[in-house]
Amino acid sequence: MKSKSVFIQPERPASVQGNFYQPINNNIGPGMNERIQKLRKLSFETEPTLSIERALIQTKFYKANFGKYAIPVLRGLNFLELCKQKSIYLGNDELIVGERGPKPKAVPTFPELTCHSVEDFHVLNTREMQRYTISKKDITTYKNEVIPYWKGKSMRERIFSHVPKQWSKLYEAGLFTEFMEQRAPGHTALDGKIYKKGMLDFKKEIQQQINRLDFLNDPEATDKKEQLEGMKISCEAVIIFAERHADLAEKLANVETDSKRKQELLKIVEVCRWVPANAPRNFYEAIQMYWFVHLGTITELNGWDAMNPGHFDQHLTPFYEKELAEGTLTREEAKELLSCFWIKVNNHPAPPKVGITAKESGTYNDFTNINIGGVKRDGSDGVSEVSYIMLEIVEELHVLQPGNSVHISSRTPDRFLKEACKVIRQGHGYPSIFNPDVYIPEMLRQGKSLEDAREGGCSGCIEVGAFGKEAYILTGYLNVPKIIEITLNNGVNPLTGKQVSIKTGDPRDFKSYNELYEAFKTQLNYIVNQKILVSNYIDRMFAKYSPATFLSVVIDDCITNGKDYYNGGPRYNTNYIQCTGLGTVTDSLSTLKKHVFEKKNFSMDIILKAVAKNFEGEEILRQTIINNTPFYGNDDDYADSIALQVYNDLFDAIDGKPNTKGESFHLNMLSTTCHVYFGKVMGATPNGRLAHKSISDGTSPSHGCDTNGPSAVIKSLTKIDQVKSGGTLLNQRFLPSLLKRDEDIMKLGNLVRSYFALGGHHIQFNIVDTATLYAAQENPEDYKDLLVRMAGYSDYFNDMNADLQQEVIDRTENESF
Secondary structure: OOOOOOOOOOOOOOOOOOOOOOOOOOOOOOOOOHHHHHHHHHHHHOOOEEEOHHHHHHHHHHHHHOOOOOHHHHHHHHHHHHHHHOOOOOOOOOOOOOOOOOOOOEEEOOOOOOOOOHHHHHHHHHOOOOOOEOOHHHHHHHHHHHHHHHOOOOHHHHHHOOOOHHHHHHHHOOOEOOHHHOOOOOEEEOOOHHHOOOHHHHHHHHHHHHHHOOOOOOOOHHHHHHHHHHHHHHHHHHHHHHHHHHHHHHHHHHHOOOHHHHHHHHHHHHHHHHOOOOOOOOHHHHHHHHHHHHHHHHHHOOOOOOEEOOOHHHHHHHHHHHHHHHOOOOHHHHHHHHHHHHHHHHOOOOOOOOOHHHHOOOOOOOOOEEEEEOEOOOOOEOOOHHHHHHHHHHHHHOOOOOEEEEEOOOOOOHHHHHHHHHHHOOOOOOOEEEOHHHHHHHHHHOOOOHHHHHOOEEOOOOOEEOOOOEEEEEEEEEEHHHHHHHHOOOOEEOOOOEEOOOOOOOHHHOOOHHHHHHHHHHHHHHHHHHHHHHHHHHHHHHHHHOOOHHHHHOOOOHHHHOOOOOOOOOOEEEEEEEEEOHHHHHHHHHHHHHHHHHOOOOOHHHHHHHHHOOOOOOHHHHHHHHHOOOOOOOOOHHHHHHHHHHHHHHHHHHOOOEOOOOOEEEEEEOOOOHHHHHHHOOOOOOOOOOOOOOOOOOOOOOOOOOOOOHHHHHHHHOOOOHHHOOOEOOEEEEOHHHHOOHHHHHHHHHHHHHHHHOOOOEEEEEEOOHHHHHHHHHOHHHHOOOEEEOOOOEEEHHHOOHHHHHHHHOOOEEOOO
């Protein structure tokens, strides 16, 4: 880690919007016009709050109706009740309307998934970072009316009351996490069907499918009917939700004295009376159509997960081009509507977690990811003028949400890549960059059709799937470095002294590196199998007790199959395990192979004792390791061959294991912020990493260990076959001064092209110097809108806790290409 120095001048001055912005010439803030400036300012400055409204409506409904209906019908009726009763908000200057809560940044709770305790609310209300404020009155109401009913009934409690002891030992030791104990499963992105069909069309299709059911020969006919009835009710629910917005807009228009705003309100009435009941007819209606569907899915069930429009630019382009030709829409009007949409997404922080997880600051980011560019279903280039408009908005607004990514194939024009790199150099961590030429083969390998794979992309962080046709369920992170730690302690967790895994032998007795590695592989397979056993159980719990009847409407082929999104209804059904810490585990194995088994300059006992005492009194040993070991990320075949072996064995342990829906598990290489948590539950590691420090993220090298520059990093990463994964993550950090000139921007673009030509899946950049990060720590008020790329998302640097901030600071600061 570089030492902190007050003598280094930050490259980004205080109180500026980014690295290379011109000064703002208004008193409000960023945005294309006064409307957008006001809406952006309100969204940026509004503090997130917790709303108990959804929980109260749902609890009252369940008390009165649970047991009266089949579960899918109950869930549909519950969604209908929410859409009928929840507060409707329509703010000044808004053109795109609708909020998940009763006002912007008011976040509902989902007691059927995870029921917050009174203690949770006090923690969330008072924690230093990323607070969610809630009144004492609401806490008391929740305590008296919500918590007693859901005690023992939430999905989280169902899970933890049934898991085997072997799983619990591994989970508590930090060998893996489980996504679905905190939220609804599934990273979900839509295709283009909602721009061609309205909810009335979907209702008609559902009724036709009900009419076709064969109760004589199909033993599942009754189950299918119940599911389809729930879906039909859900279609009606979201229509009612939109109509209520139309009613409110009409009421406001009747008393509005400003003629321009009156006409805007009447236009909102017209739009909301048409969509989502019917397919959109124009650009405005297409955006509002998606937003109502988005709100429906995250109101119905989505507790903290990604919901995305997919290739939004491709969906909107036909409307844009048609209206532009007809003279009914200008480029500026389209940009204004999209800017309103961008701010709407930013109004929706992620629902907070419960238990011990609530005590640690997380992120407000709800992982909506706008895919921009890429290829079309027919394989042609997907870039359009709407793509460029979106890049302009990303740069102008630079808000936390929505996340956004550009998709650069061999067909993508260099102009588009250059414009994306211009946005990246501003230092907000957006957009990230994906390679369709790699992720399309990834999906083909998993069994998708070519057209469905082309239509797919990234749903949240780096994982990819077939948009509008797949349930791709992220089940949790695997702490791969912890597995080598367990191996080196014969199945004992050294932090607690407890036996948490199987015994694979005392490493001091191993005669060769191969013996050590075989022990590691045995632990790996045992731990992965334990995780999958419980993930499959949880899958069935969601299918039985929490079907997503509205989400199922908009995902092929749930209607045709008469099955829920969580119950094998979609065309494709994938489960992922996210593997974390490839750099750390590679460098640790490289250390042991080189120094213990080959050079024999240290015994296994000496290494293990040094690690056990966190290298205290062993700094010479530690520096010898750090400076004389081949580390991953330097285009060194010695280390990279170990990374390849670990990657392939992760693949063999996970890929193809059956899930509960007739398909299988796959791996991806994603950490989000879990590499920080995983580091906290680990002691020191043989590569010289100290106890409780972060492990490496995704497929990135260990912090500070990639000493040969970014070209060497991409060469190391492309020695692994990334097509075998469902996504890999690569973080890189550059000095802003490297990207001042146009030719510098093209160097960044050429680095991306080179990485992708070699087989890279994804890359993302922080364009920020260490001095600026230290200045932001010392004077946070001067850097309130400093966004940095954390993992598969960006976050405000000063909303991050000290561990996350340090993780970004510790990343290698590249001073050249």
